[in-house]
Structures are given as C-alpha cells and as structure tokens.
Amino acid sequence: DAKTTQPTSMDCAEGRAANLPCNHSTISGNEYVYWYRQIHSQGPQYIIHGLKNNETNEMASLIITEDRKSSTLILPHATLRDTAVYYCIVRVGGGATNKLIFGTGTLLAVQP
Amino acid sequence: NAGVTQTPKFQVLKTGQSMTLQCAQDMNHNSMYWYRQDPGMGLRLIYYSASEGTTDKGEVPNGYNVSRLNKREFSLRLESAAPSQTSVYFCASSEGWEDEQFFGPGTRLTVL
Numbered sequence: 015d016a017k018t019t020q021p022t023s024m025d026c027a028e029g030r031a032a033n034l035p036c037n038h039s040t041i042s043g044n045e046y047v048y049w050y051r052q053i054h055s056q057g058p059q060y061i062i063h064g065l066k067n068n069e070t071n072e073m074a075s076l077i078i079t080e081d082r083k084s085s086t087l088i089l090p091h092a093t094l095r096d097t098a099v100y101y102c103i104v105r106v107g108g109g110a111t112n113k114l115i116f117g118t119g120t121l122l123a124v125q126p
Numbered sequence: 127n128a129g130v131t132q133t134p135k136f137q138v139l140k141t142g143q144s145m146t147l148q149c150a151q152d153m154n155h156n157s158m159y160w161y162r163q164d165p166g167m168g169l170r171l172i173y174y175s176a177s178e179g180t181t182d183k184g185e186v187p188n189g190y191n192v193s194r195l196n197k198r199e200f201s202l203r204l205e206s207a208a209p210s211q212t213s214v215y216f217c218a219s220s221e222g223w224e225d226e227q228f229f230g231p232g233t234r235l236t237v238l
Contacts, residue, residue, distance in 0.1 A: 057216050057229025101168060116168030
C-alpha cells in the first residue's frame with residue numbers, strides 16, 4: 015500500500031478555510047485517497063474520498079493534483095468542532111485485500 | 127439507528143485473563159472490522175470480516191480471535207490478556223468492502 019505523509023499539526027482560525035495537505039508520491043493508478051477524522055477519544059469519522067477528480071460533499075472538498083502525488087483536504091469554514099486529528103489514507107480499490115492503513119495524521123487545532 | 131455499538135466501554139483485566147469485546151451494527155452492513163489504537167498512534171487493523179461467514183487477519187492479529195456471529199455482530203476475543211494489549215479498541219462496519227467505514231465509540235482496555 016502507498017504511504018502518506020502529513021504535517022504533525024496545523025492551526026486554523028475559526029471561520030477561515032482549513033487546508034490540510036497530504037503527500038502520497040508512491041500512489042498507484044488504482045489507489046483511492048480517503049480522509050477520515052478523529053475527534054478526541056471518539057471513533058474515526060469518514061469525510062471524503064476520491065480517485066482522480068476533485069470531490070466535494072457537505073463536509074469538505076478534496077483536491078487531488080494531476081499527477082496524483084499529493085492532495086489537499088479543504089474545510090471551507092472551520093469551526094471549533096472541527097478540531098480533530100485528520101487522517102489521509104490511500105487504499106487499493108477492489109478485492110478483499112484492500113484495507114485502510116491509518117498513519118498518525120494531522121492534528122488540526124481551530125482557534126477562536 | 128444506533129449505528130455501531132460496542133460493549134463494554136471500559137475494562138480492566140489482569141494478565142492472563144480472557145475476555146470478549148462485543149460489537150453490533152444495525153445498518154445491515156456486510157463488512158466489519160476490529161482496530162486497536164495505542165497512544166499517539168493511528169489505528170491498526172486486527173481482524174476483519176468482508177462478509178458474513180468470513181474472517182481474515184489484519185496487520186496485528188496475534189493474541190486475538192474473532193467471531194462473525196451473524197451479519198450484525200462481530201466479536202473480538204483475548205484468550206490470555208497481556209499488558210501489550212492495553213489499548214483502545216474500535217469496531218467498524220461498512221456496507222461493502224470499498225465503502226466508507228462507520229466506527230463505534232471504542233472500548234478502553236487496560237491489562238495490568
């Protein structure tokens with residue numbers, strides 16, 4: 015499985031956009047990029063995923079570079095409740111061997 | 127819908143004791159998973175069940191056994207607990223193997 019690299023921590027002002035980067039330079043053509051977050055002591059929560067195209071849902075936007083070696087998760091208007099550890103994960107689509115491999119993630123601290 | 131439920135929420139064991147962690151989901155999901163999370167680390171997959179009647183090892187299966195009792199329930203058993211198994215255990219489920227995973231609230235286990 016491709017590995018990901020994320021900053022250990024980031025700060026963001028409340029109401030501003032939070033841009034969380036992720037490098038996955040060894041990603042293969044059939045590997046998806048997934049984002050989950052974990053608010054303190056809770057189970058992780060799915061945010062968004064994509065393969066090649068940019069994706070948007072009610073929670074966030076996912077921007078994947080054309081060469082697919084990096085991506086950015088965007089929370090358009092961060093709130094204090096968005097303070098969490100954000101995990102960028104790549105997984106192979108299809109088959110019984112694909113699994114989520116969690117790294118240590120980015121701790122996003124939203125400041126009032 | 128309760129989503130994914132786990133029991134117990136907290137447990138303290140002595141070395142050598144056995145116990146079973148229970149997990150149930152009410153979303154009619156096919157796939158279920160057990161993860162462990164140690165302090166400051168991401169989640170690591172212990173076992174998974176891609177569909178009812180099947181189970182497979184994940185990254186860290188040693189010292190654990192699982193049972194997919196039915197479509198709803200997936201239990202994790204520690205036959206002889208060791209201090210190295212002190213961790214937070216999360217159960218998750220997904221509709222299909224490639225779909226987003228929904229996590230339970232976790233079980234905090236301490237082995238003395």
